[in-house]
Amino acid sequence: MDPSEVEFLAEKEMVTIISNFSLDKMYLIGGDLGPFNPGLPVNVPLWLALNLKQRQKCRIVPPEWMDVEKLEEIREQERKEETFTPIPNPHYMELTKLLLNHASDNIPKADEIRTLVKDIWDTRVAKLRLSADSFISQLEAHAKLDNLTLMEINTTRTFLLDSLNSMYKLRASLQPQPAAKGHHY
Amino acid sequence: MPAERKLMRYGHSEGHTDVCFEDTGRYIVTCGSDGDVRIWEGLDDDDPKSINVGERAYSLALKDGKLVTALSNNTVQLHTFPEGDPDGILTRFTTSANHVTFNSNGSQIAAASGDFMIKIVEVSDSSHQKTLRGHQAPVLSVAFDPKDEFLASASCDGSVAVWNIEDQVQVISWNVLQKSNDVSNSKSLCRLSWQPISGKLLAVPVDRLVQLYERASWSLVSSLSDDFITQAVNVVAWSPCGKYLAAGSVGGFLTVWDVETEQCIEREKHERGYTVCGICWHPSGGQIAYTDTEGCLGLLDNVTDSSLFASKKDKVVAAKKESKYEDLFDEDDDGHFMDDLSVKPTSGTDDDDDDIMPSAARRQKSGTFDDDDDDDTPIDAALKMDKDVVGLPPAVPAVPQQIYEGPMPTRPQKPFQPGSTPTHLIHRFMVWNSVGIVRGYNDEQDNAIDVEFHDTSIHHAMHLTNSLGHILADLSREAVLLACEGTDELASKLQCLHFSSWDTNKEWIVDLPKDEDVQAVCLGQGWGAAATSARLIRIFSIGGVQKEIFSLPGPIVCMAGHGEQLFIVFHRGTGFDGDQSLGVQLFQLVQKRMQVICGEPLPLSCKSYLSWMGFTAEGTPCYVDSDGVLRMLNRCLGNTWTPVCNTQENCKGKSDHYWVVGVHEIPQQLRCIPCKGSRFPPTLPRPAVVILPFKLPLCQTATEKGSLEEQYWRSLLFHNHFDFQLSSGYEIDEEQRCKGQKEQQELLMKMFALSCKLEREFRCVELAELMTQNVVTLAIRYASRSHRMALAQRLGDLALEKTVAEQEDSEHTGYPGTWKKTRCNQSESECEEVQQLGSYREQEVMQEGCLEEQDEQEQMNIQEIGKPGLNLFNKDISHDTLSPKPSSKDGRVNPFKVSSSKAPATFVPSRMTNILDSMTASCKRSSSGVFSGGKAGKDAILKPLAPRPKSKTQTTLLKISGPKARKKEMEKESTEEEGHASQGASAQHSVNIKPKTGFQLWLEENRSSLLAENPDLEETDIIKEAMGHFRTLTAEDRLSWAERAKGQTGEVPDVKKRARVEDNDDFRNDKESNTKKKKTIDTSKLSAFAFNKN
Secondary structure (H helix, E strand, O other): OOHHHHHHHHOOOEEEEEEOOOEOOEEEOOEEEOOEOOOOEEEEEHHHHHHHHHOOOEEEEOOOOOOHHHHHHHHHHHHHOOOOOOOOOOOHHHHHHHHHHHHHHHOOOHHHHHHHHHHHHHHHHHHHHHHHHHHHHOOOOOOOOOOOOHHHHHHHHHHHHHHHHHHHHHHHHHOHHHHHHHHHO | OOOEEOOOEEOOOOEOEEEEEOOOOOOEEEEEOOOEEEEEOOOOOOOOEEEEOOOOEEEEEEEOOEEEEEEOOOEEEEEEOOOOOEEEEEEEOOOOEEEEEEOOOOOEEEEEEOOOOEEEEEOOOOOOOEEEOOOOOOEEEEEEOOOOOEEEEEEOOOEEEEEEOOOOEEEEEEEOOOOOOOHHHOOOOOEOEEOOOOOOEEEEEEOOEEEEEEOOOOOEEEEEOOOOOOOOEEEEEEOOOOOEEEEEEOOOEEEEEEOOOOEEEEEEEOOOOOOEEEEEEOOOOOOEEEEEOEOEEEEEEOOOOHHHHHHHHHHHHHHHHHHHHHHHOOHHHHHHHHHHHHHHHHHOOOHHHHOOHHHHHHHHHHHHHHOOOOOOOHHHHHHHHHHHOOOOOOOOOOOHHHOOOOOOEOOOOOOOOOOOOOOOOOEEEEEEOOOEEEEEEEOOOOEEEEEEEOOOOOOOOEEEEOOOOOOEEEEOOOOEEEEEOOOOOOOOEEEEEOOOOOOOOOEEEEEOOOOOOEEEEEEOOOEEEEEEOOOEEEEEEOOOOEEEEEEOOOOEEEEEEEOOEEEEEEEOOOOEOOOOOEEEEEEEOOOOOEEEEEEEEOOOOOOOOEEEEEEEOOOOEEEEEOOOEEEEEEHHHOOEEEEEEEHHHHOOOOOOEEEEEEEEOOOOEEEEEEEOOOOOOOOOOOOOOEEEOOOOOOOOOOOHHHHHHHHHHHHHHHOHHHHHHHHOOEOOOHHHHHHHHHHHHHHHHHHHHHHHHOOOHHHHHHHHHHOOHHHHHHHHHHHHHOOOHHHHHHHHHHHHHHHHHHHHHHHHOOOHHHHHHHHHHHHHHHHHHHHHHHHHHHHHHHHHOOOHHHHHHHHHHHHHHHHHHHOHHHOOOOHHHOOOHHHOOOOOOOOOOOOOOHHHHHHOOOOOHHHHHHHHHHHHHHHHHHHHHHHHHHHOOOOEOOOHHHHHHHHOOHHHHHHHHHHHHHHHHHHHHHOOOOOOHHHHHHHHOOOOOHHHHHHHHHHHHHHHHOOOOOHHHHHHHHHHHHHHOOHHHHHHHHHHHHHHHOOOOHHHHHHHHHHHHHHHOOOOOOHHHHHHOOOHHHHHHHHOOO
């Protein structure tokens, strides 16, 4: 899966916007949106929010977790724990990137948030790599990883699967010898 | 005498706090671990002045306009009070200072520090520094002897020591406390306190007790205890009279003892059980302010006998006044004067003072006894106290004549703009309303005004420099109105930015006459108004033409405008005991030019003031008081005010508030901004609007009955504006109105069903009286179904009355427009109502049991007839005609929308009518909800209706009013023709919404010939005649006419055909109704019931 595809999925996440126009309810395949009243918060999918934002038709209300204090807490938690901690949004990375790129003026302390989310991401991906490493080095057959987000899985999937495959091939080529040994017995 | 515990409020961030009163008791001053000192003008002050003194403040002391704080940065700092300007550092330690206190005359301070030392410093010049060394651990607290002879201190080494200040030596020390290594680990803060004035006793909190040590002998005289105190006592404070001792404990208990009797006279638990770490008495007693380790501030009122303190308070005031004149006399004169004052009452026999006298006298005596070396007479001693202790109440009671015990006048509230935050703020909202936001900035770099519109299609945002210093603003869809107060040189000005003007001059300024200041402004549609300090209301046109001017009966409080309406609140007089006395005026300005409400009192909650007022988007005046109650004008009940929402009920904390920015009646929305710990929001971060629901404060809304009643009355109240808009010539949204009426009738029906279930038949009839005639028929049906014949009988009578009344109404009403409208609403909504019955009945299914099969069939038929009936005159029954039409801007039909109108058609063949009925009903409802949502934005704009009634009926009502006339004809005809047979009211209704029938077509064609034959016939007679002729035609002919009718109405689905068949049935008027008819014409049973009584 391409990162852009993951991003596409993330665009379905709902965010709150405050529109500056008035519009009736919209009836879309994915569900009804609106009505839009100027000055009143309304929940819309991210893709619409970004579209409206780019046309300067709305102000995006940052999600509740997109707050320096909360993110700091999460970062500390993430650093403290061995395992992956639950993250406030399954698409936190994509949301952060999209919102900060397009609506950084609506998000207080955007730079700090960017750094914090990047920190969290780095910590988690490092953990992921570490666990993959131990998974392989200990020759485990299966492993369970909770609280991973789609984007995180996506970063490692191809590489991990490919490497497992090639390792399998390597091992399989090694295999006959002990098997042959067994035959001898 | 129960003390009144006021609710705690957020004061500082979590952590240690301290509190004290200002000398006069007007201000409460707190400090906290956030390093701020806050000055509260009473507990309810929402905008305390904040002074930042350092990183953390551990303790503060206040006297004579000097504010001393002990800070974490190892210093004791001095600030001026109340300005809060830093006035230097009094002393420094090597670690943080823990406690600081003034001596009795405020010339010195003593500070205790974590470096085991106590320092005493002159406040004026930080000279004469004395250091007391001897404690082996950080010093917890210090206390000056009121006679400035001794100083007591408590330390973490477990000792409480008394020092001779002059010699700087320990006089005595008791090892009574638990040892610890630091203040933070100490179980108790151990704040000591000397008995004021005499200094006879020293109170020391020791674990769960408060020990009292006697001066000079330094022996333990008594221990005050209370069973309720379960953890260590943290702080103690003497009442200013020295009679009571208050203590706050770690467990959050506040206890007050009468020291003489050692009785606990008052105990209060902290509302959350937090540790009390600061406590202090009001200088006139009676009130205790306390703070806890969570940063909250609380107040205990009426702690001791209130009458005692009431008189004392007055005495303090008197004393204060005297002290102002003190400079005029020399000491002796003053003394004699005081002497006279204090002697007089001892000989007085006034009843009021009887209870005060003995205690006061006793205490004076005791004071002299233990002052061995003091040979003053008691009165001299009292005088001395007066001189020494500035601001403390003298022990002598006041002269009786000076006591005023009546109600105290309230300070009248200042004029304000609705939706604005206080003017002293640097960044403030000048107005926030449903149009937009005006922000004012007044910092060093910039004095500017930002205007921003919620809907950018009105106008783009504006940034103005505020060179005139505007402080008032209002915003409408047409203009921004700004106003500033006058100065010595410049007159007060009114500036209007008329951005919607079509010429190039978008701005005008008016100077007010000299010495007249604008105090409130508002904008309506095409006009603006300014209320001035000369108690005038000046009306301007939006383009700047001066118009009406009139006087106000009192000082202005607030003004709001909407459309043609002007809403003014002013002071009618002086309020007493915390209440405001406000009056209200409501004008219709432009066309009608009349005063709707003439200065009647404005109802407010107890001891509250007006905090917001304005109009709903639909134009109903409403206002909010400081208790958070929103009241709305009820035009249907003699312009009374109905509370529709209590915003405070939605708050989490007691010091949280909602700041109202707008009220909408359709949909019912109260738009406001939640403010944590304050009454108004800051400009940054940008606050978010939330929507609160309305709720009438009816009784028992938790029960089904209560909640239905609440919904009904709320719905009624929130649809009142339609009548008003109609009467003042505005276009109204018929659809919404119908929806409202339908909702109300529906609620009535539900209540009816509920009362039926509860066997409350009388109540049922009462409810039926509120229903429209059609719904009453449903009610009758319901009653007869549930075998309540007596009820059905009564309802039948009622229905009859209603019909008669309605007919009379229709004959007498002058404006046919309204009548027609209501009628057509009824007929239109009727079909749905009939369907709804299904859902009511669903509740009753269990009761009903068996006879359902046939009924359900009938139900279904109603639906079948009713549904196409809705859009029969739209010529075709594709869903497009019903789907959201004019509001969808480009007129395109959304292919994805789930069309509600399709639903019934697909349901027709089904027999599961009960469920389907409710389903279609809910579909309907949701679809109309869609309309409401979409219209909401536009509702705010009032659309004046130029040549209203005629054009209206012709355009929007065409499809309904057209058939209307014909319907009437039909009605008459059928009643006459069929006599009182089974086709009753409902049958007629099904007739009246039918398309042209064969007979009608025939009639049209043959009318002229008929007329020629019988020129003298009335209209009804013509039809009668025609009917006769038509019946003489052969069946084939009739059929062909029917075919023609069908061709005219276009392709008609099955349902319609059936309707037509039914038509023909009607006209054929078979005496014995065949079974098919029974099936098709649903209402026979019901209508038979209703009209058999004729």
